[in-house]
Amino acid sequence: MLDIQRIREDFPILDHQIYGKPLIYFDNSATTQKPREVVEKIESGYYNVNANIHRGVHFLSQAATEAHEEARRTVQAFLNARSSNEIIFTRGTTESINLVSSTFADACMSAGDEVIVSVMEHHSNIVPWQIQAARKGIALKVIPMNERGELDMEAYRGLFSERTRLVSVAHVSNVLGTINPVRELTAIAHEHGVPVLVDGAQAIPHLKVDVQDIDAEFYVFSGHKVYGPTGIGVLYGKEEWLDRLPPYQGGGEMIATVSFEKTTFNELPFKFEAGTPDYIGSTALAEALRYVDRLGMDQIAAYEDDLLRYATERLEKIEGTRIFGKAARKGAVISFLVGTIHHYDMGMLLDRLGIAVRTGHHCAQPLMHALGIEGTVRASFSFYNTKEEIDAFVAGVERVRKMF
Numbered sequence: 001m002l003d004i005q006r007i008r009e010d011f012p013i014l015d016h017q018i019y020g021k022p023l024i025y026f027d028n029s030a031t032t033q034k035p036r037e038v039v040e041k042i043e044s045g046y047y048n049v050n051a052n053i054h055r056g057v058h059f060l061s062q063a064a065t066e067a068h069e070e071a072r073r074t075v076q077a078f079l080n081a082r083s084s085n086e087i088i089f090t091r092g093t094t095e096s097i098n099l100v101s102s103t104f105a106d107a108c109m110s111a112g113d114e115v116i117v118s119v120m121e122h123h124s125n126i127v128p129w130q131i132q133a134a135r136k137g138i139a140l141k142v143i144p145m146n147e148r149g150e151l152d153m154e155a156y157r158g159l160f161s162e163r164t165r166l167v168s169v170a171h172v173s174n175v176l177g178t179i180n181p182v183r184e185l186t187a188i189a190h191e192h193g194v195p196v197l198v199d200g201a202q203a204i205p206h207l208k209v210d211v212q213d214i215d216a217e218f219y220v221f222s223g224h225k226v227y228g229p230t231g232i233g234v235l236y237g238k239e240e241w242l243d244r245l246p247p248y249q250g251g252g253e254m255i256a257t258v259s260f261e262k263t264t265f266n267e268l269p270f271k272f273e274a275g276t277p278d279y280i281g282s283t284a285l286a287e288a289l290r291y292v293d294r295l296g297m298d299q300i301a302a303y304e305d306d307l308l309r310y311a312t313e314r315l316e317k318i319e320g321t322r323i324f325g326k327a328a329r330k331g332a333v334i335s336f337l338v339g340t341i342h343h344y345d346m347g348m349l350l351d352r353l354g355i356a357v358r359t360g361h362h363c364a365q366p367l368m369h370a371l372g373i374e375g376t377v378r379a380s381f382s383f384y385n386t387k388e389e390i391d392a393f394v395a396g397v398e399r400v401r402k403m404f
């Protein structure tokens, strides 16, 4: 059992008052709050081990290098990757997907080739492929969903052709909360000899992820959504695939030798880490992963599941409420509308009660289009949230409903 009141003490921001009301932070899908350990790691990194990495013979540079590489090994262990060479530090999910889409399209795709994505993708797993579509003449095929917001697996099987080169899907939808069957999606793609990228942005904070078990070729996530700092994220890639892809950016660190005639590239993982990496961010991310690991991913998932069930039952009782996303396997996210109240009005009025929710299309306009709506109100939960907060939130929603 998690001791939530104890855990909340690790997150000083949760004590804040907003308009004189206690902050209720239900915008965890957008970004999570940071425990003291993570913030202190950043501070102590700059105060005690700050020197550019990989290039120095001096003590501090070697200490900073070791801290960065240790962080890589922490990520490797967290994901159960085979080798730390398979862990590339990026700025986040978006950069990781852009890295793969750009280099994969260059190395493995030509005009007429196809990428399969799903109807519930975040824009960051749509637009990079569209950029490659415009550059290379490739096409996107889209997995539809059923009325509960689960992917249509039969339709998925039917999308493969001899031109399919990659499947790129979210592990957990940031709008519907659907936990997609990524192991099965991957196994089906592999039957066709097609590699898979999984966007794990919304899965990593909530579920135990084992990349060897999922068996996808690429798995990506952002540090800031898993209680780590902004500006750092991860691309996991199977070594043979990362070896096959060309460098994404050129610069220092990613080279072996450079002359004006020819450059040879560095080994993995450095081939994909041009320039000075965020070596303070990487160590703070590792601290965040150690933090959630200590709580236990299974405990986190069970507690958040309980919050989700409780909030769903209570919210459904409010007259005129429509919840979008009723998958059998669902993460702790509720997207909803009440009657004809505009999502923006609901969000603004809840804010006045100290309740932070997100409103709008959640960077998933094609999904909004499929649902026939413009946007939703989204409440997304973390292990530091409580049922009392949900009670206050539900009372707030009811109050807004009565106002309209």
Ligand code: PLP
Binding pocket: 029, 030, 092, 093, 094, 095, 122, 124, 125, 170, 172, 173, 174, 199, 201, 202, 222
């Ligand atoms: N993919 C999903 C499913 C997301 O929810 C998000 C962010 O909300 C992203 C990708 C983009 O993450 P980032 O902005 O950290 O790169």
